[in-house]
Amino acid sequence: MACSTAAGVEATALLSPRPAPSSVVRRRLALACRTRHRSLRVAAQRPQKSTTGADPLNGSNVQSDEAAVSTAKERQRNYGDGDGISNLQLEDLVGMIQNTEKNILLLNQARVQALEHADKILKEKEALQRKINSLETRLSETDAQHKLSNKGNFSDSSLGLEFDVLKEENILLKEDIEFLKTKLIEVAETEESIFKLEKERALLDASLRQLESRFIAAQADMMKLGPRKYDAWWEKVEKLEDLLETTANKVEHAAMILDHNHDLQDKLEKLEESLRAANISKFSCYLVDLLQQKVKSVEERFQACNREMHSQIELYENSIVEFHGTLSKLIEESEKRSLENFTGNMPSELWSRISLLIDGWLLEKKISYNDANTLREMVRKRDSCLREAYLSCRDTESKEVMDNFLKMALPGTSSGLHIAHIAAEMAPVAKVGGLADVISGLGKALQKKGHLVEIILPKYDCMQVDQVSNLKVLDVLVQSFFEGKMFNNKIWTGTVEGLPVYFIEPQHPANYFWRAQYYGENDDFKRFSYFSRAALELLYQSGKKVDIIHCHDWQTAFVAPLYWDIYANLGFNSARICFTCHNFEYQGTAPARDLAWCGLDVEHLDRPDRMRDNSHGRINVVKGAIVYSNIVTTVSPTYALEVRSEGGRGLQDTLKVHSRKFLGILNGIDTDTWNPSTDRYLKVQYNANDLQGKAANKAALRKQLNLASAYPSQPLVGCITRLVPQKGVHLIRHAIYKTAEIGGQFVLLGSSPVPHIQKEFEGIADYFQNNNNIRLLLKYDDALSHCIYAASDMFIVPSIFEPCGLTQMIAMRYGSVPIVRKTGGLNDSVFDFDDETIPMEVRNGFTFVKADEQGLSSAMERAFNCYTRKPEVWKQLVQKDMRIDFSWDTSASQYEDIYQKAAARARAAA
Numbered sequence: 001m002a003c004s005t006a007a008g009v010e011a012t013a014l015l016s017p018r019p020a021p022s023s024v025v026r027r028r029l030a031l032a033c034r035t036r037h038r039s040l041r042v043a044a045q046r047p048q049k050s051t052t053g054a055d056p057l058n059g060s061n062v063q064s065d066e067a068a069v070s071t072a073k074e075r076q077r078n079y080g081d082g083d084g085i086s087n088l089q090l091e092d093l094v095g096m097i098q099n100t101e102k103n104i105l106l107l108n109q110a111r112v113q114a115l116e117h118a119d120k121i122l123k124e125k126e127a128l129q130r131k132i133n134s135l136e137t138r139l140s141e142t143d144a145q146h147k148l149s150n151k152g153n154f155s156d157s158s159l160g161l162e163f164d165v166l167k168e169e170n171i172l173l174k175e176d177i178e179f180l181k182t183k184l185i186e187v188a189e190t191e192e193s194i195f196k197l198e199k200e201r202a203l204l205d206a207s208l209r210q211l212e213s214r215f216i217a218a219q220a221d222m223m224k225l226g227p228r229k230y231d232a233w234w235e236k237v238e239k240l241e242d243l244l245e246t247t248a249n250k251v252e253h254a255a256m257i258l259d260h261n262h263d264l265q266d267k268l269e270k271l272e273e274s275l276r277a278a279n280i281s282k283f284s285c286y287l288v289d290l291l292q293q294k295v296k297s298v299e300e301r302f303q304a305c306n307r308e309m310h311s312q313i314e315l316y317e318n319s320i321v322e323f324h325g326t327l328s329k330l331i332e333e334s335e336k337r338s339l340e341n342f343t344g345n346m347p348s349e350l351w352s353r354i355s356l357l358i359d360g361w362l363l364e365k366k367i368s369y370n371d372a373n374t375l376r377e378m379v380r381k382r383d384s385c386l387r388e389a390y391l392s393c394r395d396t397e398s399k400e401v402m403d404n405f406l407k408m409a410l411p412g413t414s415s416g417l418h419i420a421h422i423a424a425e426m427a428p429v430a431k432v433g434g435l436a437d438v439i440s441g442l443g444k445a446l447q448k449k450g451h452l453v454e455i456i457l458p459k460y461d462c463m464q465v466d467q468v469s470n471l472k473v474l475d476v477l478v479q480s481f482f483e484g485k486m487f488n489n490k491i492w493t494g495t496v497e498g499l500p501v502y503f504i505e506p507q508h509p510a511n512y513f514w515r516a517q518y519y520g521e522n523d524d525f526k527r528f529s530y531f532s533r534a535a536l537e538l539l540y541q542s543g544k545k546v547d548i549i550h551c552h553d554w555q556t557a558f559v560a561p562l563y564w565d566i567y568a569n570l571g572f573n574s575a576r577i578c579f580t581c582h583n584f585e586y587q588g589t590a591p592a593r594d595l596a597w598c599g600l601d602v603e604h605l606d607r608p609d610r611m612r613d614n615s616h617g618r619i620n621v622v623k624g625a626i627v628y629s630n631i632v633t634t635v636s637p638t639y640a641l642e643v644r645s646e647g648g649r650g651l652q653d654t655l656k657v658h659s660r661k662f663l664g665i666l667n668g669i670d671t672d673t674w675n676p677s678t679d680r681y682l683k684v685q686y687n688a689n690d691l692q693g694k695a696a697n698k699a700a701l702r703k704q705l706n707l708a709s710a711y712p713s714q715p716l717v718g719c720i721t722r723l724v725p726q727k728g729v730h731l732i733r734h735a736i737y738k739t740a741e742i743g744g745q746f747v748l749l750g751s752s753p754v755p756h757i758q759k760e761f762e763g764i765a766d767y768f769q770n771n772n773n774i775r776l777l778l779k780y781d782d783a784l785s786h787c788i789y790a791a792s793d794m795f796i797v798p799s800i801f802e803p804c805g806l807t808q809m810i811a812m813r814y815g816s817v818p819i820v821r822k823t824g825g826l827n828d829s830v831f832d833f834d835d836e837t838i839p840m841e842v843r844n845g846f847t848f849v850k851a852d853e854q855g856l857s858s859a860m861e862r863a864f865n866c867y868t869r870k871p872e873v874w875k876q877l878v879q880k881d882m883r884i885d886f887s888w889d890t891s892a893s894q895y896e897d898i899y900q901k902a903a904a905r906a907r908a909a910a
């Protein structure tokens with residue numbers, strides 16, 4: 001118990017706030033004293049045994065607390081009230097040490113007293129023992145005498161009396177002995193408590209030593225803090241005290257002056273009062289004069305003010321008139337400018353809107369076919385009256401606009417064409433690959449050439465709606481046939497890149513275009529045969545006299561047989577069909593019966609010379625389009641040659657049969673979208689004359705992709721592609737490793753619809769994860785693609801076959817030199833830098849022929865050599881590439897030419 005208490009004392013001393021240690025020690029001492037009191041109770045009962053009780057102990061304790069407080073205060077005075085933590089700790093320690101010292105002293109005193117008492121008690125015990133011994137001897141003697149008298153028939157009465165006294169004495173002695181025995185036990189207890197006190201003292205000694213060492217450490221800390229700091233503080237405090245005193249004195253002085261002032265004020269008031277009484281009559285006369293003068297001067301000033309105000313008002317009114325004049329001039333000018341802007345900067349947007357309005361009115365049966373056609377003709381001719389009419393009332397009710405238009409509807413003739421593209425993609429609203437770029441690029445180029453161009457697309461749930469301006473649903477449902485029934489279609493209109501676009505939203509339970517992806521559904525054949533039929537139905541029901549219906553790839557190849565087998569028979573026969581195959585790899589085959597879904601006659605079409613596939617019993621939609629279209633094109637002259645043999649994927653014979661209407665026209669690129677001098681995705685815009693921006697974009701991409709950037713001239717190779725076998729995935733993989741080997745950097749942006757290819761590239765991406773020269777980004781990211789084109793020095797396109805390929809052209813426009821395999825459109829757009837058989841001015845990249853690693857490696861090495869060893873030559877090559885015209889202009893002219901010829905034949909036939 002004593003041990004645990006002592007430990008408690010120590011723990012409390014170390015952890016508790018200031019008052020705790022002394023109170024605990026006090027409690028312990030009181031306990032010890034109480035034990036001592038108990039042991040000395042016997043002695044206390046005897047008058048001669050005096051006690052040194054608990055009071056002095058408590059008293060000395062109180063004194064020690066006060067002493068500690070005063071010491072702490074003293075210390076505070078010496079060091080000021082500076083660093084709170086050190087002072088408090090120090091104060092605690094000092095108080096505790098002093099208390100503990102006092103307590104140990106008290107315990108020692110108590111121990112000495114207890115030992116003295118124990119000594120006395122022992123002596124008393126010995127005396128009592130001696131007495132007991134003598135009494136016991138006497139008792140035994142008495143007992144013996146008693147036995148003897150009993151034996152000798154005691155008759156002596158005095159002896160009997162003595163015997164009784166002795167007996168009584170004997171009983172008393174026995175009681176005394178018992179009492180003394182209990183006292184002896186108590187003495188033993190006292191010894192035990194002394195022993196406990198000893199132990200407690202030892203513990204207190206130990207804690208005292210600890211406290212002393214902490215005190216020394218605290219003193220050392222104090223020394224470190226530096227007494228000068230405290231001296232300075234103390235000085236400051238003294239100064240403040242002085243200041244306080246001086247201020248107090250001043251306040252006192254001020255109060256005195258204030259009192260004095262009050263007295264003076266009183267006196268002054270009294271004096272003034274008496275003075276006023278004395279002068280009142282004289283002052284009033286003077287005052288009246290003064291007032292009259294004042295009134296006169298105020299009147300004069302008032303009149304002057306009035307005059308000034310009038311002139312100011314006049315000026316103000318004049319400036320208001322002037323302001324109104326300027327304002328109306330500005331309004332007029334801004335209206336004129338907005339008109340100019342609208343017609344100048346956005347002519348296609350304006351005409352597309354007008355054209356959509358006319359189509360809407362016709363579909364909603366608000367205007368007749370004839371009126372619609374007349375108005376469309378005016379749109380095509382960019383009729384200025386129509387434009388003015390639209391601009392003057394475009395904010396009014398649609399009815400008013402329509403009435404104005406109808407007033408102007410006059411018959412006319414034109415050489416321009418009405419072209420409708422029916423497609424599954426369009427950039428940037430619904431883009432998967434190059435097809436999307438062609439639709440908007442070619443459409444815009446044809447529009448610029450004065451043709452009326454419209455686009456019809458499915459309304460996909462996943463399309464980029466934010467890329468459509470003025471998107472709205474028409475107040476009409478267009479019905480179309482499918483699987484023996486009629487289905488409603490919602491028709492949405494809007495403009496994309498200034499082109500008028502119709503979006504068809506089928507009201508079919510299968511939700512054909514509500515699949516969160518463009519392609520890759522099990523029922524793609526159904527989805528797109530439905531769309532092809534609905535698109536033609538839309539054209540038919542809107543009563544348009546379209547000249548060219550241009551369909552693209554297998555998804556809309558159904559249009560050709562549908563048009564000639566169904567719609568031409570309904571009188572909708574003004575149009576000629578152009579079909580472009582962007583890739584003969586995808587031909588759209590299905591069991592013959594599936595053709596019936598969209599209303600095609602299976603029996604009539606499932607023939608070797610019509611739609612039956614050349615190598616199996618299914619029907620082939622691309623073959624059907626080749627057979628049924630008036631014009632068939634593909635996307636580059638070389639590819640057009642290639643597909644006439646093996647590249648035709650089984651359709652070479654069909655192409656040969658229809659070779660007179662088949663040609664290859666090289667795609668262009670949309671030079672507005674792909675323009676490094678205006679590209680909003682780039683860190684810095686640049687052009688061929690100023691290539692600094694290109695370096696800045698390279699640095700930015702390196703930073704963005706966490707690539708090493710120590711050597712700005714380290715060549716960066718880019719690759720942006722769908723990862724499909726056509727693109728030469730094994731060569732792309734080789735290019736990555738080759739680049740790492742020859743000290744370049746490589747960035748790949750691409751994803752694959754083929755699971756094992758995607759997985760393989762994920763593995764390569766993981767492998768190079770921590771390599772700061774190689775980065776693989778396996779996703780579709782339009783913004784990032786712009787940055788890669790701009791940042792890269794070289795661009796890899798190692799395709800096995802490539803119908804046209806746009807990436808090599810975009811790369812050149814951004815100053816990235818292409819390294820390509822000589823195939824399809826790559827062969828028509830990239831010419832080897834080292835090929836001396838071709839003129840120097842057209843050499844723009846590095847090519848290889850065989851689709852193997854050696855071919856690619858050698859082209860890459862040549863490019864790297866030129867880049868590192870001949871920087872000036874390289875720079876000229878970059879500038880030359882950037883200046884090549886890859887716009888749609890030339891290609892659109894070729895399309896225009898074949899459209900015109902087909903339309904002329906149609907007119908002649910009519």
Ligand SMILES: Nc1ncnc2c1ncn2[C@@H]1O[C@H](COP(=O)(O)OP(=O)(O)O)[C@@H](O)[C@H]1O
Pocket residue numbers: 432433434435437720721722749750751779780781782785804805806807808
């Ligand atoms: N992962 C991707 N992220 C962004 N754009 C891509 C990606 N892959 C391809 N593209 C773009 O798609 C178009 C590819 O066109 P093209 O070279 O004709 O190939 P294809 O039509 O066979 O896919 C280019 O505009 C290219 O920038």
